[in-house]
Amino acid sequence: MPGVSLKGLTRRYGDVAAVDGLSLEVKPGELVALLGPSGCGKTTTLRLVAGFLAPEAGEIWVGDRCLSSPAAVVPPERRRMAMIFQSYALWPHMTVAQNVGYGLRFKRGLAGAERDRRVAEMLRVVQLDGYEARYPGELSGGQQQRVAVARALVVEPEILLLDEPLSNLDANLREEMRFEIRRLHEAFGITTLYVTHDQAEAMVISDRIAVLEHGRIAQVGTADEVFLQPRTRFVAEFIGKTNLVDGVVVAPDTVAVGSLRLRVGGAGLAAGERVAVSIRPHDVVLTDGAPAGVNALRGTVQRASFLGDGVDYQVRVADSDVVLRVAAPAAPRRRAGESVGLTIDPAACIPLAASEERNR
């Protein structure tokens, strides 16, 4: 079971670099999600890995084979990969069994009976036994999706590529299929690249997440790492909700925001540096009366929106123009106009370089 390594991949469309010097290591048997907003180059990256596109610079290696370089590209049909498409790309003129069995036609030395057996077995795995003779048009969206999964897995690929496979499903089914895909990954252990723009999906499914921005990797890490320790403003904002507060470093662990002083996590900041501090809404604790201790602030509730399992507050911090979103339990309820205390664990205040450019 080989891994995949992307080394400095670049691909342009006209003047725009869709993928811009992208490097990424996927370990054998690992599932890595390529996560980013539309236009960040994640689908282009996937199509480069699949061999549908040739890179203008950089290389793609699978194990000890170089599959793509500007000089030569192994065509898709000889890469021993499988891919699941956003549209599923099932062939409407073939039955479910023909769709799933198509890739086996190109496996040498595989007898017809053995082919049928593997198709039947795979359809059982995706719970579609009995549907062999149906046409894709006769299946529901979820069933079509499972046919696409079966078609990709039955060829036992070295690498599995998924391009937003769940985005055409309705919300309930989507959630169910996340766990289903994770279950299949654990059962088969195929090295997998998974493209998505949905951060919850990426967090549930993947071993690691690669957050893409403008054709580059902004950060790679586990779900915990990218959520709790974002390295750039973009990552902090893209993964979950956050408050970003701009300030200036006054001590290795302290940032000045107007007249406020925020103790932040980590250390070793250079005094005078401009930073943005990321504070997740649920890391702010609301208290009655005057708080005491580190990062103890006072504020006024501007707006309270009851969401059922909690309340989304908008709190203006006293003596500043900073307004924080706070996610708090439903009780005790606080009303608009009420004065409250706020405390924030310094470890939850993540300083980020203010300028995007410095992270590049």
Next chain:
Amino acid sequence: MSRVLTGDLARAGTPRRWAGVDRALPVWAAVVLALVFLMALPLGWLVWMSVAASGGVTLRHYLAVLDDPALMKALWNTVVLAFWVGLASIAVGAPLAWLTARTDLPGKALIRSLVLASFVTPPFLGAFAWVMLAGPNAGLLNVLWRDASGASEALVNIFTMSGLVFVVTIYTFPYVYIMVANTLALIASDLEEAAAILGAGRFTIARTVTLPMVAPALVSGFILAVLQALALFGSPAILALPAGFHTITTQIWSLFQYPPKVELAAAVSMPLLLATALLLLVQKRLLGRRGYAAVGGKGGQRRPIPLGAWRYPALVGCLVVMACAIFLPYGILAKAALSRAWAQPLSWSNLTLGNFTFTFFEYGATQAAIVNTLELGVATATIGAVLVALLSYITNRRLVVGHQLVAFLALAPIVIPGVVLAVALFIAYTRPPFVLYGTLTILFVAYLTKEMPVGYAQSEATFRTIPPELEDAGRILGAGRLRILRDVTAPLARSGIIAAWCFIFIGVIRELSASIILFTPATKVMSVVIFDLKEEGQFGAIAVLGIAMLVLTFATVALVQRALGRDVLGVRE
């Protein structure tokens, strides 16, 4: 998993120098070259011939056109004809489209089929039929009129400019109908209801909401109708020549009668070519405008508008149009085919199958012409369908650099009227290096070029409905590009390609305007024989051949409808 992997290792290997190069590239290159050759050679010769002089370039031929009052008159007649045909087509086609697309008119499906019948009827057959119906002396309508009224004057005379406009219009209005009906079918009722809720009356809504939205389609239909009228040869030849006037197409044809004045014909062709190109450019820009885009797409509900007391009067109106285009002409053709003398009343003594025996067994040219037509039809449609399928695959999947240019070239012949194309081919292929004049091959080349845009458009639309992911999905599973073409693309595109085949075939069997210049006694086709028979006054035989042509056409149309599973006109229910 390893059992598969070890077996495959040898196959995958490391990348080779040419591994990324499309192995189908030579195929693409050959197809594109063929296209360039088909287009560039004749048009290049045409332009050159119009300015050619011994040892240099001259404008003499153009000056000769300007100096010749007969040629100028023919140009003017063409402008008059085209303009009135355009207007009349709107007057007929637009109301018909509205009635069938938006109202509760009874028998909508029937009217639609009849419009389709009018669309595929060869216009010169209609012109022949109308000679028999409304010729000043023996025309059936005039005979009936004189019998009924005792008058000695004819009621109508088809051998006039207005007669010509009438006959051309009844087979040209479907262009307006298609444009308008397809647009109307896309306008959701809520757009009109939004106006109604604001207090607009039915007439105000039509004027302020519906009409502006179909305006681009109307103008576009007008342009298409004008283009048809400009390029038409058969109807003017049948109706205008006996009336003693020329249009530009008949004029070009007569310049080819002995002794041929090729340079002059080339020079006269240029204004026709330029006018066509210009009009198409206008139409394209018009359709690209915002007004049309607003109409595109979303499926709001469309509720038929109740006509109330007007339902049946409106139906009668539609049927009157259809009587002129279909019932009367088809009726008189059938009568002529079965009569000893077509102008005499239908009676047992006048009934005969002799026209059929004469046409198919006794008249010398017929059998060969039918064989030629079918051979050319099948050959052009088959080779043409393969060519347009490959071309549209290349442009749709952007397989070569300059694919936009390829698309442009494939559609370009649409600006070349048949007569002009024939002049260009005549010039190009009567001299080395390619001497094809007098062979069926030159007709084949003419038909292939002329029908390419229709086939290309049809086949391009087919590939647009096949997402490239369907091919990608197969390739990543191990199939090469050509294998995927066979397993996935071809089965999915099949019905669309069959439709393209049929469109080309229909176009070929009815083709007259290019054939009439390029044929030789050994290479006559059905339309040319029909034209010859007219010179001999053999109306019974014309009717028989015409009916044969119609049967072929409608059989092919039925095949398309089956292949596509929908109306050829593309009008939605």
